[in-house]
Amino acid sequence: xAGTRQITVGDVAxxxxxPVVVQSMLSVDTCDxxxxxxxxxxxxxxxxxxxxxxxxxxxxxxxxxxxxxFSPVPVIADxxxxxxxxxxxxxxxxxxxxxxxxxxxxIDRFDAVLDAAGERDVALRIGVNxxxxxxxxxxxxxxxxxGKLVESALSYxxxxxxxxxxxxxxxxxxxxxxxxxxxxRALAAQSDFPLHVGVTEAGTELRxxxxxxxxxxxxxxxxxxxxxxxxxxxxPVAEVGVAWRILEACDLRRREPELISCPTCGRxxxxxxxxxxxVQRRLTELAAREPAAAALKVAVMGCVVNGPGEAxxxxxxxxxxxxxxxxxxxxxxxxxxxxxxxxPALFDLMAEIA
Numbered sequence: 001x002a003g004t005r006q007i008t009v010g011d012v013a014x015x016x017x018x019p020v021v022v023q024s025m026l027s028v029d030t031c032d033x034x035x036x037x038x039x040x041x042x043x044x045x046x047x048x049x050x051x052x053x054x055x056x057x058x059x060x061x062x063x064x065x066x067x068x069x070f071s072p073v074p075v076i077a078d079x080x081x082x083x084x085x086x087x088x089x090x091x092x093x094x095x096x097x098x099x100x101x102x103x104x105x106x107i108d109r110f111d112a113v114l115d116a117a118g119e120r121d122v123a124l125r126i127g128v129n130x131x132x133x134x135x136x137x138x139x140x141x142x143x144x145x146x147g148k149l150v151e152s153a154l155s156y157x158x159x160x161x162x163x164x165x166x167x168x169x170x171x172x173x174x175x176x177x178x179x180x181x182x183x184x185r186a187l188a189a190q191s192d193f194p195l196h197v198g199v200t201e202a203g204t205e206l207r208x209x210x211x212x213x214x215x216x217x218x219x220x221x222x223x224x225x226x227x228x229x230x231x232x233x234x235x236p237v238a239e240v241g242v243a244w245r246i247l248e249a250c251d252l253r254r255r256e257p258e259l260i261s262c263p264t265c266g267r268x269x270x271x272x273x274x275x276x277x278x279v280q281r282r283l284t285e286l287a288a289r290e291p292a293a294a295a296l297k298v299a300v301m302g303c304v305v306n307g308p309g310e311a312x313x314x315x316x317x318x319x320x321x322x323x324x325x326x327x328x329x330x331x332x333x334x335x336x337x338x339x340x341x342x343x344p345a346l347f348d349l350m351a352e353i354a
Contacts, residue, residue, distance in 0.1 A: 004194045004226055007167050009123045010095035012049055014169060014226045015194030019253050021227040022243045023196075024236040025078065026136045030060040032149035036067055039236065044072045046240040047255050052076040052229065055085050060246050061092055068093030078124070087116045087130035094212070096123040096169070101156045102134035106144060110156070114165045123167045125196055128152045130174035131329035147185035149174065153187060168193045169227070177215040197225035205234040209242050213249070220250045256287040257296035257337025260311050268302040269322040270339050276300045278343045279318075286347075298346075299328075316350050 006016025014021055024043050028035040030053055040051050055064055055077050061286035068075045076096040081105045086097050095231050097117055101110040117124045128149050135144075137152045149172035160168055170193050172183040188195060199215040202208035213228045219225050230239040230246070247253040261276040279300050286293045299311060299317030311317050312331035319326045325342045327334040327349050337345040 003188070003223060005191050007123055007169065007194060008052055009076070012074055018226070020220065020247060022047055022240045023052060023227055023229050024048045024238055025052040025229065026054070027236050030054060030344050031063045033063055033066055036063070037070060040067065040071050042237050043240055046237045047074060047244050048240045050074050050076055052078050054055060054078045055089055058088070060335065061085070061088050064089060065092035066231055068194045069332050076310065083113055086113045090116045090120045090122045094122055096125060098125040098127050100127050100129060100132055102128065103132050103150065107159070109172070110159070111163065114160055114163055117167070118165050123169060124165070125169040126153055126156045127171045127173070127196070129200055130179065142248065145174065145179050146186060149183040150186045154190060156192060157193060171196040175197055175199065175201040179213055180215050181218050184219050184224050185222065194226035194227070195224060198229045198231055203233060203288060205232050205238055208232040208234070212242060212295050213246050216246050217250060220246070240267045254294040256294055257283045257298055259283060260297060260299040260314055262302050262310070264302055268320070270302065270320045270325070272300070272302045272320065275318070275343060279346065282347055316346060318346055
């Protein structure tokens with residue numbers, strides 16, 4: 001976002017007006033090169049622009065180096081507890097290190113990570129989580145939990161800058177949406193470093209999607225957030241899909257055309273659900289073939305009440321009636337079509353006018 005300074009992670013810009021970047025994390029064993037590379041490829045194909053990989057022990061470092069070498073997107077090393085793994089990851093090609101200084105075991109170890117990142121021009125995310133606060137900050141009675149998260153992040157930021165390191169990204173995550181939003185709003189008011197936003201441990205696919213959409217949507221609409229990760233107990237590819245849907249809903253970035261479709265009600269005289277599903281499927285395929293199509297708005301309306309008038313901002317659409325529907329373009333009726341032919345006729349119209 002425009003309010004933060006810009007850094008780079010590999011060849012990807014964060015902050016300073018750059019588009020909000022989508023990232024995710026591998027869920028497979030880092031040492032299983034075939035599985036890991038397959039998942040990286042699937043994530044990149046889904047629109048993931050940065051990929052994070054756990055290095056739980058030293059035996060994963062050689063595999064990590066291979067993944068850095070062949071990954072189509074920059075790779076972030078996720079390090080906890082053992083600062084030496086961060087030093088080794090920087091040597092082996094990490095574009096960014098993700099650490100929580102509070103669990104490294106002392107400021108001298110944080111300093112060693114800063115030095116290694118600085119020597120190799122590697123970015124660093126200071127990731128502060130509600131469940132792993134520095135003990136000194138956690139014990140403070142004058143701060144609520146959002147305040148503790150922010151103070152922890154800012155104290156490490158100040159320390160890093162005092163040592164001449166400024167390729168920083170900050171995050172202050174909690175599993176609570178209100179705590180997360182309050183913390184990021186407070187942090188954004190006090191720091192101009194790029195912010196990685198997310199609701200940590202959000203839950204299973206549906207519930208985690210809802211929590212992430214509420215929390216991330218609130219922040220993004222406030223202009224807060226330079227990169228995001230949706231944390232789901234699900235396939236990481238699903239995280240990427242949800243991230244893009246959130247960005248699209250906030251009108252920040254688009255990967256597919258926007259589908260405007262009305263809820264069904266007693267006025268509907270056609271079966272709306274399969275029509276809307278088929279239009280969505282074809283729009284996804286269209287955007288894969290023609291990325292410029294992502295700018296389109298397409299409407300599927302179930303009756304004359306929710307016809308072109310309710311979707312006049314759409315580029316193209318359908319307004320359904322009994323056994324027949326009206327095609328419209330830019331809010332203007334074009335022609336009537338039998339209900340069974342509505343979806344192919346809609347895409348024929350889009351191709352005809354385009």
